Amino acid sequence: MAIALNRLPVSIRHEPFLAHATVGAASAVLRSIAPLVATSLAVLAAATSARAASPAPAVRSCPLPRYPGVGYFTSLTVSGTTCATGKRVAVAYYHCRTKHGAAGRCPIGVLGFRCSEHRVSIPTEIDARVTCVMGHERVIHTYQQDVP
Helix, strand or coil, X not given: CXXXXXXXXXXXXXXXXXXXXXXXXXXXXXXXXXXXXXXXXXXXXXHHHHHHCCCCCCXXXXXXCCCCXXXXXXXXXXXXXXXXXXXXXXXXXXXXXXXXXXXXXXXCCECCEEEEEEEEEECCEEEEEEEEEECCEEEEEEEEEECC
């Protein structure tokens, strides 16, 4: 690296060896802080991604909605959503199911949720657990329904 001596401060112009020492010292300083800068950027990136990744939503039990037919809801839990949404999903699932008969099943989801149902049935009664999922939101309800 060529340095024009007439552009350097007077103190360096009279002692040219200091100009090279200054350039060398500057590059040494840059080399010494490079790992510190890289580490700082890595810590910043980790903190940002940790903040963006939210913890798993808490599961909460909700008050049961009134069962629209002959039977009753036995439990209602939600995670990542509200109890009000859980109640709406449970009742909408009931209406979807009963459109396909007294012991019918809901072939599609309700209110944007994808639902699956596991039943234990006898000829006069259905006991079931329904899990409805939409993204990170989950609504799980159980019900008992008398079959006429």
